Amino acid sequence: MTDKKIKEFDTTIFLEEIRKRVSVDESQLMEFLSLWEFKTFKRNEFISSASEIPRFSIFVLKGCLRQYTVSDKGDETIVYFAEEKHFIGDLPNMRSKTASGFYFQAIEPCELLTLSAENWQKAFVQFPWWTDAHLTGYQKWTASLQQQIAEMNIKTGEERYLKLLNSRPKLFQRVPQHFIASYLGISPETLSRIRKKIFNI
Amino acid sequence: MTDKKIKEFDTTIFLEEIRKRVSVDESQLMEFLSLWEFKTFKRNEFISSASEIPRFSIFVLKGCLRQYTVSDKGDETIVYFAEEKHFIGDLPNMRSKTASGFYFQAIEPCELLTLSAENWQKAFVQFPWWTDAHLTGYQKWTASLQQQIAEMNIKTGEERYLKLLNSRPKLFQRVPQHFIASYLGISPETLSRIRKKIFNI
Structure with a gap:
């Protein structure tokens, strides 16, 4: 990306995240x-x-996208929502040039910064601080995915709904209810019952 | 660890995993x-x-251990079994010197290679190939955890039981049934019904 290109959009939140x-x-x-x-x-x-x-790894400047998979029977399940400031992608398959098991779809009009496999490798070699940040990010992410798996076993649908509402309230204003249900691993009907109980609607 | 110390146990499978x-x-x-x-x-x-x-990160030379968490209500759920050749640990909390949310327990007598936080940092600085392997490992692991989350939503308990039996058959010979149930997020009674159906017992 040339300097001229960089000036075409606002990189503030990206650089902020890196500096953090x-x-x-x-x-x-x-x-x-x-x-x-x-x-x-x-x-x-x-x-x-x-x-x-996958052709590139992603940082979201604006918009929201979802990562999901579809079973042999055609059932769809969402595993991740990426809003502004989130990284998203399928690095193992991008790096090994193999097919991904996941779909990545824009839920809203999206402005993204993307890093190709070739440039990922360049960054890895040239910028050890990026590798360090990357590794720390992945370590934290695996711990949080393990926690998420534990909570799917331990917590009720209602408890998981409330936790997500508490941690990512904005998500609920931009994402359809049936996407939230899919992400929580509950049926839209169960989500509807949970919402009626909580909000008295 | 001195040369003398290293000779006290067999490092073959560890070095094999690294060379792989x-x-x-x-x-x-x-x-x-x-x-x-x-x-x-x-x-x-x-x-x-x-x-x-957590005081160290682990590579299993011999034995099997489990990683689990306990909810506020006292419910236990297993998120990972580490057998021979598996790495296990809580690196984010080890590195940041904060308390883990997980228990790590030997299920069998265990022989482990352990890496302290201090030596983890040394390895990270001295051996870029280790960092590279580490990062690749974490990238693959997050993808597989996301797949596991998707399957918890999409697949039945029976399908998940069969998949685990197929991918890690030895685990079933060394781990009690109620641990398998906990890991699959199903009740011991449901697991018992599944086994009766499959094996006609």
Whole structure:
């Protein structure tokens, strides 16, 4: 990405997120930024499909997207929502050039920063602080996914609904109810009963 | 760990696992190995408890251990079984010196290689190939945890039982049935019904 290209959109929240994680001098940060590419997607547009090799890793500047999988029987389940400031992608399959098991779809019009497999490798070699931040991020993420799995076993649907509402309230204003149900692993009918009970509607 | 100490136990499977992931010369590998410490644990002994700061990361040379969490109501759920050749630990909390949310317990007498927080940091700085292998491992692990979450929503208990039986048959010979139930997020009674149906017992 050239300097001219970088000026076309606002990188503030991206650089803020990086600075939050690592201390690095600004010239390196600009060099790092030049590896990323700006892309836009329309509402409902697919960014990448299962059975495709993922072309890039993503940082969300604006909008919201969902990551989901479809079973052999055709049942769909959402495993992740990425809003502004979230990283999302399928790095193992992008790096090994194998097909992903996941669909990535824009739920809203999206402005994304994307990092190709080639540039991912460059960043890994050139910027150890990025590797460090990456590794720390993944370590935290696996712990939180393990916690999520534990909670699916231990907590009721209502408890998990309330936890998500508490931790990501904005998500509920931008995502349809049946997507929330899919993410929580409950039926839309159960979600509806939970909402009636909580909000007295 | 000194050369003498290293000779006290068999590091073959550990070095095999490392060589499978990266190509690195033997002298570096020995230097890397010297950062690890050999520890044994008795059956049922706790390696680390929730509310404790984890002291080390683990590679299993022999034995089997479980990672689990306990809810406010006292319900226990297993999130991971580590057998021979598995890495296990709570790196985010070990590195940040904060309390873990997980218990780590030996299910069998265990022989472990352990890496302290201090030596983890040394390895990260000295051996970029280790960092690379680590990052790749974590990337694959998050994808597999996301897949596991999806399957908890999409697949029946029976389907998940059969998948685990197929992928880790030895686990079923060394782990009590109620641990398998806890890991699959089903009741011991449901597991019993599933086994009766499948094996006609």
